[in-house]
């Protein structure tokens with residue numbers, strides 16, 4: 001067993017883990033962070049996506065010991081002061097989910113895409129999410145939600161008070 005010190009969703013943890021323990025299993029089984037889910041265990045689906053020091057990673061492809069000394073954010077740590085993150089809110093408003101299994105990973109990946117590119121084209125959003133699979137194939141509304149969130153986040157950061165460009169979002173092609 002190896003002791004790790006990791007901050008998850010703003011809380012510091014110190015735990016003994018087996019060196020082979022995957023980060024996703026540590027999050028779910030040791031910390032009860034079941035919002036992060038396993039869809040494949042082979043780094044294909046992206047359902048397990050979390051942020052490691054602010055960058056999205058597939059947590060089934062990272063060992064818990066690799067997170068030692070680092071900061072992890074899961075879907076459960078995204079909301080602040082009881083307010084959904086703009087990407088979470090947009091997924092809700094755009095009905096960007098069906099069964100919801102891919103949703104935590106999609107949202108975490110979308111946040112990473114928007115951090116690097118606050119004003120992505122539809123093609124750039126689709127490319128940014130290409131490592132995340134939706135078995136319900138609801139990609140149209142997912143892209144629409146990311147566009148809406150991008151508009152809201154740009155407005156918030158500019159302080160202009162403008163509302164998201166809903167027209168632009170509605171024009172996303174299937």
Ligand code: FES
Pocket residue numbers: 037038039040041042043044045046047048049058059060061
């Ligand atoms: S469970 Fe990690 S990529 Fe599918």
Ligand code: FES
Pocket residue numbers: 096097098099100101102103133134135136137138
């Ligand atoms: S909403 Fe069902 S897998 Fe994406």
